[in-house]
Amino acid sequence: MTVSPRTDKIKLGAFIHPTGNHVAAWLHPDAQIDAGTNFEHYVEVAQTAERGLFDLMFIADAITVRDGDVNALKRWPQYMAFFDPMILFSGIAARTKHIGLVATSTTSYNEPYNIARRYASLDHVSGGRAGWNVVTSANASEAWNFGREEHYELNERYDRAVEFVQVVKGLWDSWEDDAFLRDRESALYFDPAKLHTLNHKGRHFSVKGPLNVARPPQGHPVLAHAAASDVGKDVAARTAEVMFSHVPELEQAMAFYADMKARVAKAGRAPDSIKIMPGLNAIVGRTRREAQEKHQFLQDSIHPDVGRELLSNALGGMDLSPYPDDQPFPDDVAERMMSHKNPRYFHMFRDRLTPREMYQHYAGARGQRTVIGTAEDIADQMELWFQSRAVDGFLVQPAVLPTGLEEFVDLVVPVLQERGLFRTEYEGRTLRENLGVERPVNRYAHEAMEKTAGAPV
Ligand SMILES: Cc1cc2nc3c(=O)[nH]c(=O)nc-3n(C[C@H](O)[C@H](O)[C@H](O)COP(=O)(O)O)c2cc1C
Incomplete structure (x- = not known):
């Protein structure tokens, strides 16, 4: 059986590790050496990704410093000193226009009301470009900063995550889209019938609501997940619209893709409502030799x-x-x-x-997929994975920043565009529109619509 070529386009995310993804990136002369706490560096990287028409920029997070042997840590700046991604993205939102801003926040050491408010605010500030990477904390040491001796075990943290996300989504629906009348003539600021109090009481959280921010421009900011366990993938299948992963081999990626799309269908959602985007460490050179030399320099610097x-x-x-x-x-x-x-x-x-x-x-890349070569070599690999239905897009992880992203944008993106695999302009205004994932209808407006539709005429 031949499978017809895809007509949709590759989605691209830029995964920003401050100095670059390679463990020795900061030793490369091109790297911004103080990147973790250099705001202008992040702005430059965001603007480069936007010039390359990337769907989104993604920032991982932990609410702790990296735990381990200090002899190693002192030679590896990643996750030692870095900004809170929500604060960072608020600044970046003002200096970009199109790119989606996906930040990470954990459900293990936060409260749903704060998170709902922050992401709703970022969505407003950015004009509908916010996304939330929902994690349950990969670093056990986060527990020590939040009054616990030990991290929650896997099932417990996903149980908490499910309820957490349910509350956040409920809070985002506090106000219907047209709740604010702001009508001077009638002196009515909002319509009380369109304000809803959540009154949530569950196993982990008790949250009355409503949220003190108007409904986000995207309805709900985009939800991303990066789970790998069965329980985590099932949770993602119910809620995620973007799925990040690290799968180094094509066969493994095809199996992951088919498995996730099947889980999504089983959860009663359209398989296309989730975009699967594994990491891609692309090291681009004008020649293969140049690319290999760049990689070797980094490898030798570990x-x-x-x-x-x-x-x-x-x-x-x-x-x-x-x-x-x-x-x-x-x-x-x-x-x-x-x-x-x-x-x-x-x-x-x-x-x-x-x-x-x-x-x-x-x-170097912590076992993640690395592709080294010319722009054509990298585009060939991306095309193969995309057409093999192993991915809907990629989370590009430049080895060194800012130059690794500039090279990808200047060299690889035009090849993908020439092949008709990638956009030549942003399709929409919001992250949802660019990704092609639906804007959720407010649950209360939906209920009201259903009641009207079901009413006898
Ligand atoms: C691309 C990618 C990014 C991730 N970012 C974070 C992060 O920022 N913070 C975090 O605590 N975990 C992060 N994780 C870890 C995942 O959320 C998840 O815990 C991990 O994949 C193991 O899956 P499990 O929780 O189902 O066992 C990331 C994973 C991947 C693949």
Whole structure:
């Protein structure tokens, strides 16, 4: 059976790690060295992504510094000093016009009222460009900043997340779209029939409402998720409109795509109402050699303390101290590690890589997909994944910022456009319109509509 080529377009997000995604990015002379707390740097990156007609810019978050061996941490700035993404995006909103602004907030260490208010406000401030990456906190150390000794276990945190999102959505519907009359003649500011009090009482939250912000321009800001567990993917299938992931192989990505679309359908939603966008570390050169040299510079810059820390974490906390950087692991150790059958590192032991080769292989992009080559090489890979229905788009993670994104925009985007795979102008005004996901109808207006439609004539 032949599958017809897709007629929709690739979606693009820019995943911004301040100095770049590569673990040694900050050591590259092109990197903005103080990027984590340099506002103008973020503005420059946002404007570049917007010049490249990206759907969205995405910022991950944790409410903690990175936890680990300080000898490694002192050589790796990521997640050590960085802005609150909501504050950052409020500033960026004023300096951009089209690009979607997707920030991360955890449901584990926040309250729904605050989150509903912040994202509704960002949606207004940006003219309908806000998105919320709903996470349950990947870093257990966040617990220690919020009066807990231990992080919630997986099922508990997703149980809380489901109720959290339900409350936030309810609060966003507090005001119907046309609730504010602002009519001087009748001296009526709003129509009380179009103001709704949530009165939520659940297992985790008790929230009366209503929200003190008018309904967001997008109805609800766009909801993104990045879950990987079964429980997390089921929650995403019920609520997410954008799904981020890290899948390095095409077959794995096709399986993930089919699985998520099936879960979405099972949850009673149209499969197209969620856009699947895995990470893509694209290292672009004007020639293949130039691209390889860029990558090699970064790989060679990984400090052994950082490489070993990351490798040890990936290997479940394995003590690497007995093993020198440049000798393969002894046979019995390699065999023991292979018996775990974890595909993430099985092949590294099978191929008898040394610790240095392993951490160079793993640490640079933390096992995520890296594609190195000319603009055509990268566009070929993107086209293959898109046409294979492995993705709806990509979360581009430039290795070094700001230059990695500039190169992607100047070199790869025009090739995608020439091939008819990517937009040549923004289709809409809001993030929802550009992504092609529906604006939700206010639940109360919907109920009223249904009552009218069902009333006898
Ligand atoms: C692209 C991507 C971005 C993520 N961003 C964050 C983040 O900013 N903060 C966070 O706590 N977790 C983040 N995560 C982790 C996920 O939310 C999730 O916890 C992880 O994929 C494991 O899935 P699970 O929660 O279903 O076990 C991210 C994951 C991916 C793939």
